[in-house]
Amino acid sequence: MNTTTTVTTDAAASDAAQRTQYHVLAAISSTHFLNDMMQSLILALYPVLKGTYQLSFAQLGLLTLTYQLAASILQPLVGQFTDRRPQQHALVFGMGFTLSGLLLLSQAHTFPLLLLAAALVGCGSSIFHPEASRIARLASGGQHGLAQSLFQVGGNAGSACGPLLAALIVIPFGQPSLAWFSVAALIAMLVLRWISQWYAAQHRQGAGKTASKVQPFSAGKTVWIMGVLLALLTTKFVYMASFQSYYTFYLIERFALAPQQAQLLLFVFLFAVALGTLAGGPIGDRIGRKAVIWFSILGAAPFAMALPHTGLAGTVALSFVIGLIMSSAFSAMLVYAQELLPGKVGTVAGLFFGFAFGIAGLGAALIGRLADHYGIVAVYQTLAYLPLLGIVAALLPTKQLAKI
Template sequence: MQAAARTQQAQSATIYRILFAISLGHFLNDCMQSVIPALFPVLEKSMNLNYTQIGWIAFALNMTSSIMQPVFGVFADKRPSPFLLPIAMCLSMIGMVGLALAPNFYFVIISVLFVGFGSAIFHPEGSRVAYMAAGGKRGLAQSIYQVGGNTGQSMAPLFTAFIFIGLGQFGTIWFTLIAGIGVVVLYSVSKWYKSELATRQRLKKKQSDVSFTMNKQIIFAIGLLIFLVFARSWYGAGILNFFQFYIIEKFNLPIKSAQLYVFLFMIAGVFGTFFGGPLADRFGKRNILLFSMLGSVPFTLLLPHVSLGMAAPLLVLIGFILQSSFSVTVVYAQELMPGKIGLVSGLIVGLAFGMGALGAVVFGKLADVFSLQFIMLFCSYLPILGLLTWLLPSDKRVKEIHEAK
């Protein structure tokens, strides 16, 4: 009994060294994902790509990751596999080598698929590690973990401005070093993960399992949550993939300067992700979900109509507010589906976010048919869909749903 009590007490402790390590792994993984949009201005010129082809590259990356993440998530829930983490990083390394040497559009697509598969494997297992290391601070743990990924994603404009403009496509080869560091970091995490799994399995045999069953309320809430993340991701896809081309065309900026505007949006989102967790603890998860969508609406509507000088502060405000619900969304979904950590990661971080990559394809086609200005106007209305957040059950209601079973 005393041994079991000590084990439970240890599990309630927050393991910060593991949280920061898996956050670093998340950062390195998403840095390699960021290489792909960072290459867009270079590939557009060197391979003479149109906007539709650029959209298909983004689609290949995100759809591979999104479709496979729930699959790996379900597998991780049934049979956690700690050493898939460094293996995932190895797949991304292959993708980096392929991108550096790719002679044409089709080889780029194949290389991107390796990065997508690596990401699909990493995220469910990484989310499980963050959950296991969280102890009693799940909101904070999820913020730490997600900040690593969002920071990695925000690096894309800097990679373009300071690496690929000078080194070109072959500069991608240097990111194999990042992958190598990631393999070392994640191998260390995997050893802790394996040990922790063995400890929890021994404890689980002495405890009764808490059953979880889906009902109509949970299915509706998860479906609506996925749709809201889908809408948020479409907006992000528009800014990340096409805003650089929009301000280059409208204000005649050089590529390097245009990338810094996208970076402001992305890095503000990193801070929004981190502070969203504590704000949700104080004001409620559903309230932060509502605020993150509707609170950004006045600024998204203004963005396509302002001068270049006003674009920067608006991008900062939009990025911070819109992404303040990023980690909150995951924690809210985990409470809707307790015990389904891998599946939740696949559905929210993977499927819903990746389905937003459809926006990259749609926006690319619209840019070729209409204009980049049309894309920015279309994107500006997407956060209004946040009104549907009112239909989600409140935090209190989520608890009542599970207590009633």
């Protein structure tokens, strides 16, 4: 009797592990929404900080760099550590860092304190992203691209809401209003506590163990492919950083828009990013990830080159198309790399998220310095050619990686 019950329970657990756990994906995506919404408030606050504290573009770039480096340096280490020693409460702990940084940001009145607040939020991100990506893969039921897209779209939607919330709340009520968003962090911590309990149960049942850890290519070929993927990430995230950190300033200078109007138009771009992210993973599951990666960067080049030479309506339309196309790549690249290095889900997620944050931060800092010297409009005209580097996707092997 007891043996039969045990066998039945184990079989049910095994069947559940093979099915896509949409309720878990919805929960982890919702926390990604809240996490990235709170983090995007740093960038959305830039017009307020620039005017209040007389910050230069270079100082704004340094703020972005501090946040991005705090997020990037720790992420691969967190992913590697939790691959070896899973930590049930890591997600809740990471969200606590974000909460602390947000509260400090609402009260900081000196540039060093602003940097510290940005670093705390970055630390929260460094813990959240590799662990949450692991949860998404574990709940995917084999549909890895779909799961990563659902997870990513939560974050992109949260980032898109940042400018809206800045226009409706932060700009009218000022920097202290950021403290109101601590409620979002507390809600996220409650949801993450439930997710942590689900993850612990899956770990006890062995659902997170990888069936095979055989790499599809030799070590040398694997390093080469990873290098190509990181080069593509560099192209994508440096160009995207120009929008996330400076697009509002470009619109204000070029078209004489008010800050609130510029924030609303930034939302258009970020909304397109969310849509593209949602589409990229499932399409990669169907037609192959290389095709998605190839199109998502190189395909945006004609629109990027046209953007600095159009009027306001054309700029808004082109920004939407660029966001839609370029955002479809990340889920495909992440899953591609995870299949390249089976058994290292957290390490790969930490590396890719960390590298993306770091290169975006460095790019934002460099763009800020160039904008101080040459003007933001001139910088956009130069960056328009960056997506052409997406041609290096041709170096990726055409062999379909195994669905491990």
